[in-house]
Amino acid sequence: MSRFEYAPAPESRSIVKLQPSYGLFINGEFVDGAGSFKTISPASEEVLAEVAEASTADVDRAVKAARRAYEDVWGSMPGRERAKYLFRIARIIAERSRELAVLESLNNGKPIKESRDVDVPLAAAHFFYYAGWADKLPYAGFGADPRPLGVAGQVIPWNFPLLMLAWKIAPALAAGNTVVLKPAETTPLTALLFAEICQQAELPPGVVNIVTGAGETGAAVVNHPDVDKVAFTGSTEVGRIIARAVAGTNKKITLELGGKAANIVFDDAAIDQAVEGIVNGIFFNQGHVCCAGSRLLVQESVADQLLESLKRRMATLRVGDPLDKNTDVGAINSAEQLTRIKALAEIGSAEGAERWSPACELPDRGFWFAPTIFTGVSQAHRIAREEIFGPVLSVLTFRTPGEAVEKANNTPYGLSAGIWSEKGSRILAIADQLRAGVVWANTFNKFDPTSPFGGYKESGYGREGGRHGLEAYLAG
């Protein structure tokens, strides 16, 4: 009999009305920037639009607008009024969710099922959650009369463009700050659509300012003397530079940086769910996830069985068109990132680890990397230490719980970790010993607006989400 071949099921692009060019969003209006750059679809390399590049002077305009909005309107607005603006934004995101999802997948390369079912709903939920805090700040545990900081300069990455925007903007605004946000160079479009949503919500001009550009624009935001708060999500490398740049200033800072999470599978794990967790841990969003479970630590006694199941499962992953509703793994976000992934994978092979990928056809155009696992990896290998930020899993084994913890913690990072076991006491003991900000036990890559997220050690500091997420935006 013939195989069950799923026919193409593409989500329509027609819901997105791309403009040929986009300006900067400053003081409630789209304005020209000093320069411009092209933004593409990583799945096809098609140019989607021309986007303004903000210079230092443009950033200064944005910060001035934010300062004015803070002093004249937003900082002194009663919390319950601020709340209603945020609720409005949450609602508009939900109303325009399909449009946002399609645009996100177009510009980022992530599968539509993820932008549709994860990124966009979580972004709306985040605004909805923090909206409710705006008039309850005295109850948040940061003093009886917590005050906003002023202007927040925020720089976000390309892996979850809209969701990271929500993580940054929602708590900042709820606490009474105004923001200047720089989206990632390769994924500016949903942030610009969000600017339009701010207009629809009639958010006062200057409360949210979006400045697009590359690293220099980001540096201008971080280094601007009139910024009171710096929030950054991205690489540890850039995090160090920012931490150094704000040293000696009065700027409050939070950093959400890289990771090399251990996903630990014990011999008594619910194997089928563990396999799902491993797949979700490393192949979700093409592995472009700072908390990805990129190091699988499997108990040696079940390693063979688990790897066989994992490979069988990986063979069912559908790699391809991000807009196809059946795509599980989309495009790598940029040529640059693809080069880095390829380079590290080559190193993995050269170091003697065994590389395996399921048979899968990759499109001719665009940036693609097949889901890959390396077995026979040891702690000494670079692929076990460095963040690859791609769909590449390093598999290591352990014999005892103690060894698992030791290996899991043997990294300068400490963002997340996974534990798979059906034994409650073991899970709790291991969770206690792992030096990581988020521990997923018998699940992985779960996010919620109420749940604090952030790292230990070189994975950064500060928490986003939940009551904890307010602290970064309040004076105390």
Add this chain to the structure above:
Amino acid sequence: MPAKKKESADSVASATRVTAGGVATAPRLAVRKTYKLFIGGAFPRSESGRTYVVADSKGQFVANAAQASRKDARDAVLAARAAFGKWSGATAYNKGQVIYRIAEMLEGRRDEFTALEVPAAEVDEAIDRLVWYAGWTDKLAQVVGGANPVAGPYFNLSSPEPSGVVAVVAPSAPTLLGLVSVVAPAIATGNTVIVITDAPRVAITLAEVLATSDVPGGVVNILTGSAAEVAPWLASHSDVNGLDLTGLADAKLALELEQAAAETLKRVRRPAAAPDWSADPGLAPMTAYLETKTVWHPKGL
């Protein structure tokens, strides 16, 4: 040894001894204390062999204090790291008991501090501050942590955990209260600390209190000497997780230290503008060196 009839600068505690028969003999010579470092629960000299002169408020020589070096800092980090696992893993109740014990010991030795020109009121305040922190150990998790109502069938709990090894530049003044105010919150939350201080007599006397207070060796390590010399090694040390500069008055040094700390993303408390050590410290000294760990688990039958 035949007594010499000679007055000594440090014969403060001695008095002319009078025999039962009323015959005056030579005054007793006081036994001086050697002020060494406090590392891993022991009192070693500086590996460098260096000392520096400590004078009292009248400028009189009182001691040769150990002058800590880069290698002493390195040893202190090793000791602090070695102590971290057990101390951070101790029950909150136990940590509270230990810190309360410090307060008890300090109360008993208050005269030693007043003898070192620490005002009695400051000693009181230092003791009370320790009692305050002793009570925090088993409450903070409830205040700053808790359940998160996520939208799904998951148990989700956030708990505070110590950052690890924290390097502290102790304020120059007030010597005792300042020192207690930076050390107590860090250890109450399960961190281990390395303190660099320029008040060796008070600091090492406090170390003696700590050494007799059930504080495990290595939980508090005290380096006496120059912050400018030693602190940069701690700020750039990869196995140090936090840096407390609240008490550092030298803005230039503070900037350098914060920049060095950026390399390994240490949690840094910047110098306080006008620190009031007798004010209610609030939660900030404790939360500065706490990580929030959030654990998820599915709920299903």
Add this chain to the structure above:
Amino acid sequence: MTATISPLSEVTRSDAALRTFLHGLPGVDRVGADARAAGLGTRSIKTTAKAWAIDLAIRMVDLTTLEGADTPGKVRALCAKARQPDPGDPTCPPVAAICVYPSMVPTAAAALRGSGIHLASVATAFPSGQAPLKVKLDDTRAAVAAGADEIDMVISRGAFLAGRYLEVFEEIVAIKEACGSAHLKVILETGELVTYDNVRRASWLAMLAGGDFIKTSTGKVAPAATLPVTLIMLEAVRDFLDTTGRKVGVKPAGGIRTTKDAIKYLVMVNEIAGDGWLDPDWFRFGASTLLNDLLMQRTKLATGHYSGPDYFTLD
């Protein structure tokens, strides 16, 4: 075929050995299993894939009537529908089987003669299974003698939940023997087993005892078939084949009413057990109303217009 399979023959030696084995199977995390099933449920099956899946689903239907009010007339009508589900379209395939009570088997056998459609009979004091073994065996033998070539038995959930695994095992072995050449589908009644761990254990138990199919439900207990329960059973047959070399079929029954649902099951079969199970010999739907929805969707795909219930036969 012997009831036990050689690599695992030891595990059914005693109640203790069987318990140790079944309780040693990997656990199932309910939330994870539910999420996996829901995830597969979001697959979007369109156009050619949908047409292919609908025809396959029709060929997998065990067209069922299990009512106290069943009469020969009702059963004859159902058999006619089984042979020719869509009288207006000769390209429409017949269903896999008819499923009836033992008393209706002679009628159905006569009505299906020469069609190639299988005749399944529920047996073993369906649906509760609360009868002495002798009664269940007689029930089975009578159905087979009357012409049933498939027997859908129920396990003793009471014995299973009480932990008397060997008793359940031996009963299945006995029924299998009574079936002779008829295929045995073992109904686990997952709605009464409740936990997914139990579903996994019962699946293995039924397979170890020689069941040719494992089936979710009688249709008389809610919940009947669900996607996650079927997921667990598909994993079980997949793993059982890996372990023993013997392939066992899966039949979700009860509650599957729409084409959309049926396609979700087929996606799950495809991605969990593999396409080796995408065959009426290895996967069935126990259903009645599902068939008409499949036919309506089939017509919609062929004509481009939505159809209505009046255009399909009600039997």
